[in-house]
Amino acid sequence: MNRNYLLGDSIISPLGFNTSENIEAVRNERSGLKLHNNSRFFENGYYAGLIENKIIDTEFIKIGKPELHTKLEKLLILAVNQVLDQSPALDLKETGLVISTTKGNIDQLRNDLSPIGSLYLWKMAQVVADFFGFKQKPIVVSNACISGALAIKTANDLIGMGRFSKAIVAGGDLVSDFVLSGFQSFQAISDKPCRPFSNDRSGVSLGEAAAAVLIGPGDQENQEKIAYIDAITANDANHISGPSRTGEGLYQSISRLFKKNKIEATQIDYISAHGTATMFNDEMESIAFDRVSLNQVPLNSFKGYYGHTLGTSALIESILTKHSLLKNELFTSLNYSEHGVSKNLNILQKNEKKELGLALKTASGFGGCNLAMLLKKER
Structure with missing residues (x-):
């Protein structure tokens, strides 16, 4: 089986709206975790990496109508769009779309006017696929917190089977009340920005983001x-x-x-x-x-x-x-x-x-x- 490569990519997060902005923030040791209010679950607030709706809409209006999509759909579409901009010759008839998420549009449970279909993961993935005109049905990978990496494996395997010539893997999740209440029920959320592997760690901090990467055979021979x-x-x-x-x-x-x-x-x-x-x-x-x-x-x-x-x-x-x-x-x-x-x-x-x-x-x-x-x- 021919080897596949991680090609064009995009990261959209509180640290930036493309990969280079995110890398620069990480290089400068800047965190996206901030103190936020939520009196329903946290008397003194909680730390998380959140993306403001206004910022998302400002970016999204350049390519579509923000009012037609949920917050997560907009983030996923923005991430996929950046990858497509990096590969303008990509044939969407031969390109797969693999979406990784754990909860999808679960935040829409708060909206009584939200169509019930938007809560289905397959429906959300189809909305993203239809926005760009992918010809093959999108695939959803939802296996807890390994989903993003498992989606890369899934895309690679399906390319190897001949189902696609290349694939875009896109992932996204939000910090919704549903997710907050779930982690809080485990008493697992830290009262300060999380400190992995440290002796004074006190739990997890949550974040929201979207990302996408193109996977397929390498296009340029003499380039790392x-x-x-x-x-x-x-x-x-x-x-x-x-x-x-x-x-x-x-x-x-x-x-x-x-x-x-x-x-x-x-x-x-x-x-x-x-x-x-x-x-x-x-x-x-x-x-x-x-x-x-x-x-x-x-x-x-x-x-x-x-x-x-x-x-x-x-x-x-x-x-x-x-x-x-x-x-x-x-x-x-x-x-x-x-x-x-x-x-x-x-x-x-x-x-x-x-x-x-x-x-x-x-x-x-x-x-x-x-x-x-x-x-x-x-x-």
Whole structure:
């Protein structure tokens, strides 16, 4: 099977409305997490990365009518539009659209006038596809917080099967009352910006964003590009929300991925971890990384910049990993203070320039799902 690459991309978040703005914000250690009011759930407010509707509409009015679409649909459309602008010759008859999300338009439950159809994930995906004229039915990937990376794997597999020649993977999720109440019911939301892997972490911060990436064969021969090598998923079936205490699911994902692709731990130059800053997730990841001898590999979490963007998180982080590889640039794990997990990890505490070739992206989610993915710089 021919190898596919991560080509044009877009990130839309509180840190910026394109990938370059987001990278510049991360490079300058700027966080999108701000204090917001919500007296219904949080007496003293809560920290999250939110995007103002006014800013979204200002951008969207350049390509469509804001009043015809939900907030999430607008974000997804804006992200896909940027990718299409980067590839004007793309044939939409042969290009697939894969959407990753966990909750879709769930925020519309607050709107009594909202058509019930907008709540269906397939319907939301079709709205995005119809906006651009994709000829094939869009595919929705919704598997908790590995959805963004799993959508990349899904797109790659379907291209390999001959269903598409290329595919755009787009992801998006919002910080809705539904999501806030769910995480608050676990008492999992931090009262300050999240601090992944730190001893003073107190829980997750949420965020909203959209992202998109074009996946397919490389177009230019003598230019460095990032290859999708492989991804493996495993489910530890431990608990509806809590990961395996032994890191078994993530361990199985990584170890099977390495074995299948004949990779040794010493070949990995960088790990983009899930790193939600919850007690169980961070500890589970540290155990899994220790079990596969990845303790010394530079590692970060991007949650301190974006919060946990749910079905978008692994997609955003894969795009950032792509650019880290291309630029030989590693970013600090924002808000990290002192080591707060039982196993030694090489957590990035400052931005670094380093020759990079092979990266590991991991993700984990509710229901025990785990994913490990390899991305490699090639010419």
